[in-house]
């Protein structure tokens with residue numbers, strides 16, 4: 413019986429690639445090469461830049477096109493791979509850079525690429541989800557995220573580090589805004605990163621959202637931040653960027669985009 417159980421375990425194990433948490437603030441980086449290609453290949457193992465295309469682990473080939481000199485709105489509406497790196501994500505806790513209109517590192521996404529990396533339709537995305545727990549002293553909650561690209565493992569590492577380090581972080585996980593949700597971004601026809609199970613929202617009361625301010629796109633104005641620097645840094649360490657650093661701020665929003673953290677390190681920003 414034990415042997416049968418073991419066989420079953422071995423049989424089912426290959427369904428999910430083994431993931432171990434990676435620390436993107438300290439992971440060794442190669443010298444030289446194209447920093448965009450290097451950042452993407454390290455961020456999403458199994459992806460390779462092959463001439464004029466980036467090929468995902470599933471074999472999808474997306475044009476590896478450079479950034480273009482176009483309007484900020486056009487870049488949001490239809491980004492090339494290169495366009496995603498036009499605004500360098502500040503690893504330091506810098507809320508000054510976001511005062512530049514449209515300084516939104518991470519909000520620019522090549523949707524074809526992310527659909528190929530994660531899922532192209534809701535049912536496929538749902539099939540990859542698992543619940544990752546935040547187990548604080550006073551707040552216990554969970555987030556449904558994807559197992560693809562080891563997002564669940566990376567999120568678990570960040571949430572465990574925060575829950576163990578201080579009970580003061582509990583309040584930010586109270587009344588969390590959710591995680592998986594197959595939808596477009598409000599006011600746009602662009603697919604939200606929540607659709608892929610690669611983003612979570614913390615306490616909606618403690619993270620402001622530019623649309624709720626009533627200000628127009630391109631002039632989002634000041635952001636009254638309540639997120640602790642150490643909380644943001646813990647997420648960034650495990651590959652999640654923070655929407656509080658965007659001009660169009662989304663202070664509750666954390667999204668798995670390790671390529672932006674790696675790119676900032678490779679270009680020493």
Ligand SMILES: [Zn+2]
Nearest residue numbers: 611612613665
């Ligand atoms: Zn969000």
